[in-house]
Amino acid sequence: MFRLSSRLPFRTARSLVLAASLAASPALAAGAPVPDVSGARHLVSIGGSVTEIIYALGAEDRLVARDTTSLFPPAAQALPDVGYIRALSPEGVLSTGPDAILTLEGSGPPEALEVLRQAGVPIVTVPEDYSGEGVLRKVEIVGQALGLADKAADLSASLRDALARAEEQAATRESDLKVLFVLSLSGGNVMAAGEHTAAAGIMKLAHLTNAVSGFGGYKPLTPEAITEAAPDVILMMSNSGDHAASRETVLAHPVLGLTPAARNNRILALDGLYLLGFGPRTAEAADELSRTVAEWAAEEAGQ
Structure with missing residues (x-):
């Protein structure tokens, strides 16, 4: 069970979760x-x-x-x-x-x-x-x-x-890498995707393993949870607005920057609607995600 951070301002957390999860x-x-x-x-x-x-x-x-x-x-x-x-x-x-x-x-x-x-x-x-x-x-x-x-x-x-x-x-990929989807890095807090999210859905289509589990929706992680997750790949949206995470902010983050994903520069940013929209381009997005991870997995196997 991963611990969630309590340091994210409530108003910011609420707006981000609403932006990425279903309302009734x-x-x-x-x-x-x-x-x-x-x-x-x-x-x-x-x-x-x-x-x-x-x-x-x-x-x-x-x-x-x-x-x-x-x-x-x-x-x-x-x-x-x-x-x-x-x-x-x-x-x-x-x-x-x-x-x-x-x-x-x-x-x-x-x-x-x-x-x-x-x-x-x-x-x-x-x-x-x-x-x-x-x-x-x-x-x-x-x-x-x-x-x-x-x-x-x-x-x-x-x-x-x-x-x-x-x-x-995707099913032909011989090895797997753990993927952490980062919704935002607002204030340095890592808002990550758990179960029952679009990010979890696209990972499943691409036959990938979510680096975190034990919670649903998008929630902030503690530094200890990030270290424990040890993601091999960090996945983000390339157009997530004011709270966007970027390659630079990930690499500079005091905890994310120490993960295997950051050390090996395995950071993938894709258009949000393309990646998480679950529309006509979803198969293309799942295939691109799977192939990218397969390339990185092959590189790791060859090291």
């Missing part, structure tokens, strides 16, 4: 009917993976706005931004004139979504699940909601093949 929000249960918004021509998309799927289905001409996390494809950034996925303003969303809203599970706050429902705007909440099957479920629901089931089936088939190839490649 009603989503479609397995087998539940998907709301039909196929006639909608003024869509607002909330959630980076949902927006990516809409583009992948060729329905981007129906989008009138998106949230702050919807950064891919780059063309999406030209759309009006209605705010952060978990801090939506109903007035801002309604100002874009939507006739339907597609949201990722965890969008909110709940009060904002309730105002939108009372305004008569249909809302489709797409469930979040940090797995390959979760990606395919997202595609299925978005496709059904938009009346594009055939296109969604074709996209799902392609993604299923890509996920299978990525997993097959």
Whole structure:
């Protein structure tokens, strides 16, 4: 059991955890009917993976706005931004004139979504699940909601093949390295990923071992816990904002800098939505992560 640091300011810790974990929000249960918004021509998309799927289905001409996390494809950034996925303003969303809203599970706050429902705007909440099957479920629901089931089936088939190839490649790796995902280094505190997180999900897809266990979500680690974890690889987002960790801050950190990962310069930073979004590019991200670690493992075996 790893000990968690109590030195991280509560407000900072709370904001970071909210940025990286799910909030309560009603989503479609397995087998539940998907709301039909196929006639909608003024869509607002909330959630980076949902927006990516809409583009992948060729329905981007129906989008009138998106949230702050919807950064891919780059063309999406030209759309009006209605705010952060978990801090939506109903007035801002309604100002874009939507006739339907597609949201990722965890969008909110709940009060904002309730105002939108009372305004008569249909809302489709797409469930979040940090797995390959979760990606395919997202595609299925978005496709059904938009009346594009055939296109969604074709996209799902392609993604299923890509996920299978990525997993097959990852399974061939002969040796393993322990990976520590660092969400932030705000104030020198190491906010790391435990179980039931997107980071844990992508590690599982890449057949990698999380260097820490015994807790869920994203939490700060004590120096003793980091030393005990002794990660061989440090994984980070390359675009995590004000609290970003960087190669330089990792190497300069008094504890992380002493880990095998830092000593061997095995620090990998990837785009956050690409790495943790669990959308159409997830197989590619898992494959890149797995291949990079396989190269490092081979180097270690040859030493």
